Amino acid sequence: MKVTSKQIAELCGVTRGTVDRALNNRPGINEATREKIMKVAGELGYRPHFLAQSLVKGETKTLGVVLFDVYNRIFSQLFHSFEAEARRHGYFVYLVLTNKDKALEMEYINNLLDRKVDGIALSPVNMGTTFNTFLKQSGVPIVTFANRVSAKVPFVWIDDKQAMKTAVHHIGSKGYKRILYVSPPLRYKGKSNIYVPEQRHQGFLEACAELPDIRYTVITDHDYMESMLQLIAESDEKPAILCSSDIYALDMMRFLKANHIRVPEQAGIMGFDNIDILHYVDPALTTIDFHVDEIGRIAAEQLIASIQGRDIPQRTNVAYSIIERDSL
Amino acid sequence: MKVTSKQIAELCGVTRGTVDRALNNRPGINEATREKIMKVAGELGYRPHFLAQSLVKGETKTLGVVLFDVYNRIFSQLFHSFEAEARRHGYFVYLVLTNKDKALEMEYINNLLDRKVDGIALSPVNMGTTFNTFLKQSGVPIVTFANRVSAKVPFVWIDDKQAMKTAVHHIGSKGYKRILYVSPPLRYKGKSNIYVPEQRHQGFLEACAELPDIRYTVITDHDYMESMLQLIAESDEKPAILCSSDIYALDMMRFLKANHIRVPEQAGIMGFDNIDILHYVDPALTTIDFHVDEIGRIAAEQLIASIQGRDIPQRTNVAYSIIERDSL
DNA sequence: CTGTTAGCGCTTTCAG
């Protein structure tokens, strides 16, 4: 079953060193013996023992990917392109899911390091200098997405702040004077790493500052649905509900429908992410699209470049664009 | 950075064998020296070298999971529970995606075997005796789901045939006399492994045979949407559209809506799988639910049991149930 | 109770 280089050596009447030279076409070997060895190896279906190889070479050709989850379409898509790119370069991928559990994230990263992955791609939950130095000390290249750890750890994503500003200006241009900004993750400020929601929030605030005739409310309550009804009722103008992610927008639409508030007649609504299931919802949701598979691909590419000792940018933004549909 | 057992041995003035005994609390060691060794190891932040360990022990505590993709919610959910269960048992998971590419599937399985995974969980695309013996010869335990390879490879799923029969009877009990059965995968019959779609199809046919007053049409065309319109137009009775998976049902609903056919007034529609995004669609889709996370959990559990040398069933069915909503 | 030795399968010197 399991044929080793030693057996091939014996069969060919040479030593393992020579077999190794043949198999890894290293110089300094007679062409005739090389061919013979290759032939025997082929016939026996020889496959090198990866673990032994890794042990001695100190590299595993394996990348670790740490994600919040894979429910969110964004991450499924991201992972698909990441995995494809990694494979193109001969790398394998460990996927672990943290469910945004900080302790679990630490445990998993340690496990990945134990397994001597060559690099780690991470959507971080942890934050702060402790975590930061922990990553630094890990000794392997790291890239992040979906959340940033620090300006020193390479980050591939979009310019969330600018994108959200664009969204607000778009809403303004549609004549809305009242915006309800929904972003539940903001509640975790200080407790968890919410870099991306914060960036979007900042973009929102900055844009509002630029548009003086717009009144806004930021909603982060757990039961933001309820507060929403009140706010809509109190408002004398038709509000635009701007959500920091499509998933909240979808929940909101469901909720509004249940409460007989019609979109976009009584309230406009806009999401962010353009997840693919928007395909199936009605009315079609206006949102911000970005090429998440580009992010996955670039992250893999950069991680591998970094492993190979090349320099990679500390920050890479992919393009985004407004997808105008029927909900606003 | 990297502290080895050898260093600890030197620091403690003992030999590596003793260190090993302490670290893996094996019997036959003085309590005092053990404590000393543990203390030093702790201070130095010793972590065993996983590769070296695996090499000598012949086990990697790693499972390979081969999925079609992770776009389909079914697989995301399945993977989540699989991964969680594996972790509970101290196993790590390699996730690879085949996108239903047969050659890629083979390549990936070989790669996983090279990496000496302890077991493989697989949603197979390949089929036939060649593939079957290939899996047998791999030397590692295997479990399958989402598609069966053969009666000899353990399979965890649901009783698709029976479930589909139940669905048909349910439709019959609602007074429908005409059923359009939509199952695009059936087109790949003979070309790809479509065990599950075939089972569902058979269940459909058997149930129809039991209900003589029902007329039915099976649709597998690529552009099944178009054929659908004709069939609905030709039909003098309100038809029920039964889809072999929710995704087709969703596409169908979208299509019907675009063509101003109202559900369930002009046509009933029923899906299968109860994927979580149904949450967001309107009208709510009647479907068949089964606990896919149970499948993931059981698959991991059985795979690990099998690795540990225990016997596992060749077939495990989890429960299913009809979820009656508004579309039928 | 602890040390010694051998070995997992491969790579990489250094001689010859």
Added chain:
DNA sequence: CTGAAAGCGCTAACAG
């Protein structure tokens, strides 16, 4: 051009 030997870091069998 090829052989011999050492070593990656750990475990396991056998002595003492």
